[in-house]
Amino acid sequence: MSGIGELQESYRSEGTWPVGVLYSRSGITAIAETSQLQGTLLAVSEINAAGGVLGKPISPLILDPASDPQRYTQLASSLLMDRGVTNIFGCSASYSRKAVVPAVERRGGLLWYSIGYEGFEYSSNVIYTGPAxxxxxxxxxxxxxxxxxxxxxxxxxxxxxxxxxxxxxxxxxxxxxxxxxxxxxxxxxxxxxxxxxxxxxxxxxxxxxxxxxxxxxxxxxxxxxxxxxxxxxxxxxxxxxxxxxxxxxxxxxxxxxxxxxxxxxxxxVQSPRNSSFVANYHQRFGAKRPADACAEAAYFTVLLFARALERAGTLDPERLRTEVLGLEISAPQGVVMVDPDNSHTYLWxxxxxxxxxxxxxxxxxxxxxxxxxxxxxxxxxxxxxxxxxxxxxxxxxx
Known part of the structure; x- marks a missing residue:
């Protein structure tokens, strides 16, 4: 996976915005979560290449839960308790989200969840950017x-x-x-x-x-x-x-x-914004790795986070949540916005x-x-x- 080692090293340096990334690169959900990880990495690299957020790069600590619900819980808890992380990008299948949400609720963290799901759920500790x-x-x-x-x-x-x-x-x-x-x-x-x-x-x-x-x-x-x-x-x-x-x-x-x-x-999808996204995605991960809905949603989720972080000036989850509600950005699928009514996202x-x-x-x-x-x-x-x-x-x- 291109660039993971370099990004993990940057996590240890001073003057960065540390975040947790919890996507499986092995196990039953690896295909979808590899796309999510790649979309995340592309967004982080673009943001950092443009100067980061308020002059500081985003530094992801990337962990592999191996599609195991117990590992999701353990690694999320470790990120929040031992690594000083307050924001986690992660999870695909609903069983993994259900394993992580209690941990972020107990520790006051924020989970950025970017895949479609069955609905009928709300947590003030989750920003839902996949389709309801x-x-x-x-x-x-x-x-x-x-x-x-x-x-x-x-x-x-x-x-x-x-x-x-x-x-x-x-x-x-x-x-x-x-x-x-x-x-x-x-x-x-x-x-x-x-x-x-x-x-x-x-x-x-x-x-x-x-x-x-x-x-x-x-x-x-x-x-x-x-x-x-x-x-x-x-x-x-x-x-x-x-x-x-x-x-x-x-x-x-x-x-x-x-x-x-x-x-x-x-x-x-036919649009200049998507053409640019697809070209950049293929350039980074290879022409044989297609951009899909998992990658696109993870990508714009990081863009939403970065915009909210720029406004908040802090990784404090409550401040970030306040800033992201009602926030609108241009995504490859079209202009999206986090709905202040329910923390889910307007999509196409x-x-x-x-x-x-x-x-x-x-x-x-x-x-x-x-x-x-x-x-x-x-x-x-x-x-x-x-x-x-x-x-x-x-x-x-x-």
């Missing part, structure tokens, strides 16, 4: 149900996020007379054969969509099982909340065009579809950033999201 359910689950439902049908086969890894995501989708389906024809939770180490059984059952039960919340290496196993059954994504696609370009790149085959993902960002929901070259083409996106609603308290029913938020189809592929 109304920015992730609802746009997927709005896109899927009119185009593909209302019968879902649900398959996910066995932990909190998939179970809560399926609960949300079940509630949405109940409004329109749809159904979940099957619901499977597989272990983190599930192999291709386990997914083949799920795919075969989806076909036999007449599912319209395979809804995936699989994480880690199981993502590739699911798409491989789908390909082995010679199914057509135009008829029954995999629709995912967790697949991204880094997963496509890691697969030993190229998935067929037509599978669907909901996310605020894809590498193919998009629908991507797999295409040749292991990429996603953006087929639908919002015309403006969407207010986060982690508890779905303002949800008024399917069919309103287009009208209320300017959901625009880019390419009528159905």
């Amino acid at each position: 359910p109304n920015q992730l689950h609802l746009p997927l439902a709005e896109y899927l149900f009119p185009r593909y049908g209302r019968k879902l086969m649900c398959v996910g890894t066995d932990y909190l996020f998939p179970r809560e995501s399926n609960r949300i989708m079940r509630d949405l389906l109940s409004e329109i007379g749809g159904s979940i024809v099957g619901e499977y939770y597989l272990p983190f180490g599930a192999q291709r054969d386990a997914f083949v059984a799920v795919v075969k059952e989806a076909r036999s039960l007449g599912a319209d969509v395979i809804f995936s919340t699989v994480v880690g290496p199981g993502i590739a196993a699911l798409y491989d099982a789908y390909a082995a059954e010679n199914l057509d994504p135009a008829v029954m696609p995999i629709a995912s909340l967790t697949t991204n370009e880094a997963h496509l790149q890691e697969m030993w085959f190229e998935p067929r065009p037509g599978h669907i993902v909901s996310a605020p960002y894809f590498e193919t 929901p998009r629908i991507g579809m797999t295409e040749a070259g292991r990429q996603f083409g953006v087929v639908a996106e919002f015309k403006r950033a969407m207010k986060p609603d982690p508890y779905l308290v303002n949800y008024v029913g399917l069919g309103r999201i287009d009208r209320d938020h300017g959901y625009e189809e880019i390419d009528n592929v159905r």
